[in-house]
Amino acid sequence: MPIDKSMNVLIVDDYKTMLRIIRNLLKQIEFNNVEEASDGAEALSKLRTGNYGLVISDWNMAPMTGLQLLQEVRADSRLKQTPFIMITAESKTENVVAAKAAGVSNYIVKPFNAETLRDKIEKVLGHA
Amino acid sequence: MPDSHARRDVLLAERLAEIRANRPQMDTELIAEVVRAVLTTMSDDLSVHDTALLLEVEELGRTIAAAKQEIAALKVDDITGCHIPFATDELDAIVAHTATATNAILESCETLDTVASTVAGEAADRLQDATTRIYEACSFQDITGQRISKVVTTLKTIEEKVARIIATFGHKTAALPAVPSAALTPEEELLNGPQLPQQAMHQSDIDKLLASFD
Numbered sequence: 078m079p080i081d082k083s084m085n086v087l088i089v090d091d092y093k094t095m096l097r098i099i100r101n102l103l104k105q106i107e108f109n110n111v112e113e114a115s116d117g118a119e120a121l122s123k124l125r126t127g128n129y130g131l132v133i134s135d136w137n138m139a140p141m142t143g144l145q146l147l148q149e150v151r152a153d154s155r156l157k158q159t160p161f162i163m164i165t166a167e168s169k170t171e172n173v174v175a176a177k178a179a180g181v182s183n184y185i186v187k188p189f190n191a192e193t194l195r196d197k198i199e200k201v202l203g204h205a
Numbered sequence: 206m207p208d209s210h211a212r213r214d215v216l217l218a219e220r221l222a223e224i225r226a227n228r229p230q231m232d233t234e235l236i237a238e239v240v241r242a243v244l245t246t247m248s249d250d251l252s253v254h255d256t257a258l259l260l261e262v263e264e265l266g267r268t269i270a271a272a273k274q275e276i277a278a279l280k281v282d283d284i285t286g287c288h289i290p291f292a293t294d295e296l297d298a299i300v301a302h303t304a305t306a307t308n309a310i311l312e313s314c315e316t317l318d319t320v321a322s323t324v325a326g327e328a329a330d331r332l333q334d335a336t337t338r339i340y341e342a343c344s345f346q347d348i349t350g351q352r353i354s355k356v357v358t359t360l361k362t363i364e365e366k367v368a369r370i371i372a373t374f375g376h377k378t379a380a381l382p383a384v385p386s387a388a389l390t391p392e393e394e395l396l397n398g399p400q401l402p403q404q405a406m407h408q409s410d411i412d413k414l415l416a417s418f419d
Contacts, residue, residue, distance in 0.1 A: 094346050097308070137398065168400050168411065173414050175395055184411050
């Protein structure tokens with residue numbers, strides 16, 4: 078089944094530069110409906126009032142981290158099926174294990190390339 | 206003779222009490238002075254072993270006093286008052302400047318992307334490939350920002366420890382109370398930031414790890 082690239086994508090990162098990079102990379106693979114949040118709390122608020130087909134989030138943010146955001150999303154009956162990709166510099170085994178236990182759909186370690194981003198999105202949305 | 210010993214003990218006790226009252230902090234020079242006084246007044250009553258021991262104590266006092274002078278000569282106050290704040294300010298400036306430069310690069314790259322959408326064929330593909338590489342490369346700013354934050358945290362820890370050394374050996378400020386390390390929550394223990402390249406897991410390792418759960 079082809080991926081619906083008109084879906085709303087929420088990208089979450091406290092580095093504005095990173096949001097800009099991810100937004101541009103998504104645009105290059107034809108995801109044009111991209112919204113941004115600068116931390117987990119703002120993202121959760123947007124998710125609860127909007128309609129998103131994919132969340133791409135950093136981990137290391139304050140006051141709500143990406144992991145806490147993921148846990149909140151998975152605990153919310155309306156949001157729990159939303160595909161969630163973590164993009165983070167946290168590359169220790171325990172981080173990946175914790176993210177998986179919390180229900181992450183896929184995990185990308187920074188620095189990443191466009192090919193990896195495209196590949197993971199296709200995998201996640203293909204299984205959504 | 207016993208009377209003179211008792212009188213000497215009383216005088217010594219009085220001297221020590223006076224030091225304690227006036228200088229609650231350790232003062233190595235006063236300690237050395239007391240040790241010298243003890244050695245001078247009691248050497249007749251001491252065995253060779255006791256004398257050697259007290260000489261070592263006196264030497265220890267001198268070493269501490271010398272260390273104190275050396276630390277003062279190092280101007281350790283400058284480390285906390287000047288050098289570390291300067292270093293952290295410089296690092297903050299690096300982050301700010303690289304962010305500005307990265308955003309300028311991204312703006313130009315977005316212009317190239319717009320141009321690419323107006324052309325067709327191989328030229329468009331080549332332009333997009335080039336801008337993709339630029340976007341990827343610009344993510345360095347996020348990683349370096351996180352690394353610099355880790356360095357700033359380390360510098361602040363050093364600053365705190367140096368301040369504690371000054372407080373212990375110096376005479377200007379009272380000794381700081383020991384600050385216990387804050388216990389990290391399980392969530393906080395997972396916030397380590399970027400690993401050094403030789404220690405970091407690669408994307409392929411993470412893919413394998415994730416696949417192992419399926």
